[in-house]
Amino acid sequence: MNREAPKTEILIVDDSKVIRWAASKILRNDYTVHEATNGLEAWEILQRNENIVAVFTDLQMEGSDGYELLALIRGSDETRLLNLPVIVITGKDDDDDTKAEVLNLGATDFITKPFDTVTLKNRAAAYIGYNQKLAEVEEKLEHDKLTGLANKQFFFTHGEKDLSLAVRHETELAVVLLEIDHFMALINDHGKQKAARVLLKISRVITESLRKEDLCARIGTARFALILPLTNRIGSLRSIERICEKISALGLRVESGDLDIRLSAGLSGIEPEPEQECISFIQLVGQAEEALNKAIASGGGRIVNARDGIAHPLGSASTSESTPVEQMARTTDENRFGMEITQAIVQIEAGVGDAISQEQLTNLIRTILPLMSHANKKLDLGMASALEVAGERLNG
Numbered sequence: 001m002n003r004e005a006p007k008t009e010i011l012i013v014d015d016s017k018v019i020r021w022a023a024s025k026i027l028r029n030d031y032t033v034h035e036a037t038n039g040l041e042a043w044e045i046l047q048r049n050e051n052i053v054a055v056f057t058d059l060q061m062e063g064s065d066g067y068e069l070l071a072l073i074r075g076s077d078e079t080r081l082l083n084l085p086v087i088v089i090t091g092k093d094d095d096d097d098t099k100a101e102v103l104n105l106g107a108t109d110f111i112t113k114p115f116d117t118v119t120l121k122n123r124a125a126a127y128i129g130y131n132q133k134l135a136e137v138e139e140k141l142e143h144d145k146l147t148g149l150a151n152k153q154f155f156f157t158h159g160e161k162d163l164s165l166a167v168r169h170e171t172e173l174a175v176v177l178l179e180i181d182h183f184m185a186l187i188n189d190h191g192k193q194k195a196a197r198v199l200l201k202i203s204r205v206i207t208e209s210l211r212k213e214d215l216c217a218r219i220g221t222a223r224f225a226l227i228l229p230l231t232n233r234i235g236s237l238r239s240i241e242r243i244c245e246k247i248s249a250l251g252l253r254v255e256s257g258d259l260d261i262r263l264s265a266g267l268s269g270i271e272p273e274p275e276q277e278c279i280s281f282i283q284l285v286g287q288a289e290e291a292l293n294k295a296i297a298s299g300g301g302r303i304v305n306a307r308d309g310i311a312h313p314l315g316s317a318s319t320s321e322s323t324p325v326e327q328m329a330r331t332t333d334e335n336r337f338g339m340e341i342t343q344a345i346v347q348i349e350a351g352v353g354d355a356i357s358q359e360q361l362t363n364l365i366r367t368i369l370p371l372m373s374h375a376n377k378k379l380d381l382g383m384a385s386a387l388e389v390a391g392e393r394l395n396g
Contacts, residue, residue, distance in 0.1 A: 007032040008128055009049065013042040013057035013069065014089065019113070023056060026117050027124060038062065039069030046073070046081065054085045054128050056111070056120075059102065067105065074106035076192070085127035087111055144218040146196065147203040155217035155225050159281040162215075162227050166270060167278075174236040174269035175284050176226040177292045178206070178243070181262045181300035183222035198261065202247060209243045211355065225285070232271055233305055240265050240303060244314055265314060266292025268306035366394055 009032040012023045024033045034052065036042035038061045046052060055073070059066035066088060073081050085108045090099065099110060111123060142154040150158065159175070166173035180186075180202065187195040199222065206216050206224055215227040228236055244263060252259040268287035270279065287306035295302040298311040344356050344364055369391060376383045 008053055009034060009051045010054045010056065010124065010128070011036060011042060011045060011052050013037075013039065013055060013061070013066070015058065015061040015063075019058065019089070023115075023120065026120050030121070031124065039064035039066060039072070042069050043072045046084075050080060052084075054087065054124060056087045056089055056124075058089045059098070060091070067102070070102065070105040070107060078192075085109075087123055087127065089113060089115070147200060147218050149203055149207070149224070150215060150217035152217065152219040152225075155215065155219055155227070156281065156285070158215055159227050159285070162229055163270070163279075163281045163284065166229065170272040171230055172232045172235075172269060172271045173284075174226075174228040174231045174233065174267065175281075175288045176228065176236055176240060177219075177266045177285070177288045178224040178226065178240070179220075179264045179292060179296060180222040181264055181296070186259070198252060198259065201250060201252065202261070205246045205250065206243055209239065209246060214239075225288075228269075231269070233267060233269060233307070236267055236269065237303070240267075240314065262301040263314065264292060264295040264300050265303040266290065266295055266306065267303060362394060365390070369394070 007030065010027065011034045012020050012027075013036045014020050014023075015037050020035045020037075024035065027033050034045055034049070036045055039057070040063065042055065042057065043064075046055070055069075057066045057069055070086060070088075073084060073086060076082060086106065087109045088102050088107045088111070090110050090112050102110075108127060109123060111119060142150060144151045163173055165171075180199070183195065183199075186198065203216070203218065203224070206226075210216060210226070210228075213229050214231075217225045219225045226239075228239060231239070240263075247261055247263070250261075252261055266288040268284050268291060270284070291304040291306040291309070294309060295304040295311055295314075298304075301314055302311040303314045304311050344353075344361070348356075369387065372383070373387055375381065376387060
């Protein structure tokens, strides 16, 4: 049985019950119609419901009027509201000066009372169609307007290519979703402008903490998505810890004191395995999202790996002496250094060996030196002198 597609949603704002009834009667066959009796009530509905694509509002209303509603909508820092078509329903007594003032405030068009069925339907169809086309065009752009990061569509397009490359060359790929905990509370307590500034600072910290080959995108109000090529779970955790440490060091403040900004994280990925299950990038992101939801449900300030579903403290929220990297390492049955050695070899073979730091390279060689000495004795490789010199230099 086919389900009907959901109707486009619009909002009628007027303190006259008769006007609201008349408009709803004309439009309700084609649209889901919401009603508000004044500007403040309409604004609350718009903030709760992101599906409303057009507003028809009277100017003169008791309490909060149409002028105030226009100022709220056009003063918003949300692109959705800035571009929202607002059609003002004017009375016979509204002169040209009034219309000019309302246009300056950001009104999209006018309809004069009493309106007829054809005019109201045509205006609704025209502006809703235009707004939907505008949204489609903006969605095709690569960057998020507020932060300058990649947007959701670019993230998925880029991710499909990265996953295909990782599968072809049998390398690791990690996907991380990061959410700023209690971001809506930050908006409610300190306003959207302050919250937007916090969002910008955190987005900069994230991008500055990543490598050139990594990708960071903003895919929700306070949600970031990372694609980390040639990175296993342990490496991903180190990147996330580094981000949390830098955010804690920002010392973000508001008038009432310091802001306690915490992140929740969900992690998924692929690593070369004998029988690696085929998986799409959408599925990979879905696993990370499920892990993120578990991290948020556990109280926030946590990270969950999709593979084991266990929530570990993250960043400043950690009360344990061990780091999340150490906790995660204890939950996996793979050898930590084995994964790091594999990753280093892959990087060298891929021509990006310079990305391996001197400290990391030294630690890896120290780790495998006993293995090399043992192999030299068993296999008679003639490397005794070279291994002795290498050991002295590493420990010198």
